[in-house]
Amino acid sequence: MSLDIGKDLSYLLRYDLYHSLSQIDIPPALRSEFVTLTPDEPLSTSLNTLEKLLAEGHFLLAAYLSGAILTSSLISPTDVKVVFALFYTRLVCLELSGNTVLAAQESKALEDLSSTFYYVPPSLETADAGTGGAKNDTRLSYPRHIVPWPLRVLAVRLQNIGFGDSRRGVAGLYELGMEARREIMRPGIGQEERNIWRERLGDLGIRTVNALVEMGDFDAAKRTLNSLGTNTTERGTHKMRKALLLLVIGDLVAARKVFEGSSDSSSAMFTPLLSMAEGRYTDAVGEWRALLEAETQRPDEPLIAQNLAVCLLYTGELNEVRRFAA
Known part of the structure; x- marks a missing residue:
């Protein structure tokens, strides 16, 4: 069922907004034809095709199809949920296919996400559309944002690139962080939803540190990272992100402390x-090999293999690298 809250998103359905995509950088043997819409094809069929492309990892094809659906007559400009979902898919797939610059340019169409246009009076429907977690709370007393949270977070980074303003990106993350804190403290919020907002707040903290690192402000990045703290219940992915940022900053001692007393898979990585x-690098070769031998057909095997190959290059084992790559 479509969600109509009286907002006209026709500015996201313009054909001239979306860049033409090419497979010229892809070897001919690995290319696949772009999926085109057929006449009289219902929206549900197109969305199913899009989901299949995403599941198979054809991100460039999915980006093309998302743009095609958005500029077709299948979409109503007031169907907020579908329009934002397709726009998010388009931007994410452009990033995953190595077209971040194009995604950054297209994200500028959203303009200022803090403007009053993107807020609506509190209600069951708008809470579900904007935050994805407050649909059972009828006691909201402030306007709700209609843009899904993942798109808002992604737009902060892409608009930072598109407008060439790093400070804008950091400020945008802080604004989202203030909203997350407000939601955590909201009276009547359920524990499950509160945990969701806490995870979002932690994710924003990591993204802020990453933005500061990209700006070259390592001192501010380190202070921000230290302020986040580390707890035993934190997910392994968050711990790994913290540790990697500390390695980039150059604080190896602090990076080692992140995984002290931990025995999960992230610690092994x-x-x-x-x-x-x-x-x-010699020690790293043995450690990467041990990970590969400990578990076969693991999902992160390509990542481990790539790092192992790099270490073998540093140790001068070129023949082993060739055998391993084969």
Whole structure:
């Protein structure tokens, strides 16, 4: 069922907004034809095709199809949920296919996400559309944002690139952080929803540190990262992101402390990364090999194999690299 809250998003359905995509950089043997819409094809069929492309990892094709659907007659400009979902898919797939610059340019169409246009009076429907978690709370007393949270977070980074203003990106993350804190403290909020907002707040903290690192402000990045703290219940992915940022900053001691007393899979991945950061490539080779031998057909096997190959290059084992790559 479509969600109509009286907002006209026709500015996201303009044909001239979306860049033409090409597969010229892809080897001919690996190319696939772009999926085109057929006459009289219902929206549900197109969305199913899009989901299939995403599941198979054809991100460039998915980006093309998302843009095609957005500029077709299948979409109503007032169907907020579908329009934003397709626009988010388009931007994410452009990033994943190596077209971040195009995604940054297209994200500028959203303009200022803090403007009053993107807010509506509180209600069941708008809470669900904007935050994805407050649909059971009828006691909201302030306007709700209609843009889904993942798109808002993504837009902050892409608009930072598109407008060439790093400070704008950091300020945008802080604004989202203030909103997340407000939601965490909201009276009547359920524990499950509060945990969602806490995860979002932690994610914003990591993104802020990353933005500061990209700006070259390592002192501010380190202070911000230290203020985030580390707890035993934190997810492994968040710990790994913190540790990697500390490695980039150059604080190996602090990076090691992130995984102190931890025995999860992320901790096992961090050990060889730390060895590489300290220049102990021979040790890292053994540690990467141990990870590959401990579990076959693991989802992160390509990442481990790539790092192992790099370490083998540093240790001068070129023949082993060739055998491994084959």
